[in-house]
Amino acid sequence: DAGVIQSPRHEVTEMGQEVTLRCKPISGHNSLFWYRQTMMRGLELLIYFNNNVPIDDSGMPEDRFSAKMPNASFSTLKIQPSEPRDSAVYFCASSFRSNRETQYFGPGTRLLVL
């Protein structure tokens, strides 16, 4: 199994630009999670999906952030417009819904907004 796949691995953009991060979960997993990691705040859960449906987006910082999961094998996290304070590493993780606490993480996308 290839594990959780994220793209791009690195993204550098200018303030105000739209950023789209992509995630392919492990085949068969039906829960998907987006996390953000920063030095100041550590690892924070942004949103998670069960069976492609968003369940809890209370961690999404503001309306500039949106996430979708159009099918079981693909999810996106979009930031529009991006700001320098969005600079962080964004992780995607997946799990079985029946064992949601055992999550498998992707390698992350390192985002730098100038």
Next chain:
Amino acid sequence: AQSVTQLDSHVSVSEGTPVLLRCNYSSSYSPSLFWYVQHPNKGLQLLLKYTSAATLVKGINGFEAEFKKSETSFHLTKPSAHMSDAAEYFCVVSDRNAGNMLTFGGGTRLMVKP
């Protein structure tokens, strides 16, 4: 509410000496506890997990952790550190009252000196 406190943000050991990374948790229910490791520029990898079976849990790469309910602790140990153990380690708690969602500690950076 659940929470995790990692008592040391940085730990430095010499190669071949024991490793101790400390973790205390707070949970309103019988928790599940995890240790994840993150190598530089990599995603998080599950080291081990405790889910109410044996209190001494063995993980990968020679690591183990002991669940002590009376002390609300879940410290991570390894008898002999290897250079490849240098990484950041996260203690994580989840419980049913929080929907089995993961709460991460702030992380401990382990440095291994030759």
